[in-house]
Amino acid sequence: MALGLLSRLGYLIWVRNGGSGFLGITQLTFGIFGSAVSLVSMVVVSLMTSEPDAATQKMVDEVRVPSGKSILGKQH
Numbered sequence: 769m770a771l772g773l774l775s776r777l778g779y780l781i782w783v784r785n786g787g788s789g790f791l792g793i794t795q796l797t798f799g800i801f802g803s804a805v806s807l808v809s810m811v812v813v814s815l816m817t818s819e820p821d822a823a824t825q826k827m828v829d830e831v832r833v834p835s836g837k838s839i840l841g842k843q844h
Contacts, residue, residue, distance in 0.1 A: 772806025 779798045783789050793801075820828075 769806045769810070771809040772802040772804075775805045776802030 776799055779789075779802075783794070783798075
């Protein structure tokens, strides 16, 4: 996500200081490309890192399962 933010911020600064931009894209609409950069970097980092051990995966699964008494009830 930091790469998407940095690319967006770099483009914003470049265009604000007189840069011509790419293909007529304004500094406001470049956020679309920043989010694409963020998505690609997340996938690359996910593929480069190793899978967590079984204990960590079990802990994450247990955190995701709700437990305890319901607060809202059936009327909501």
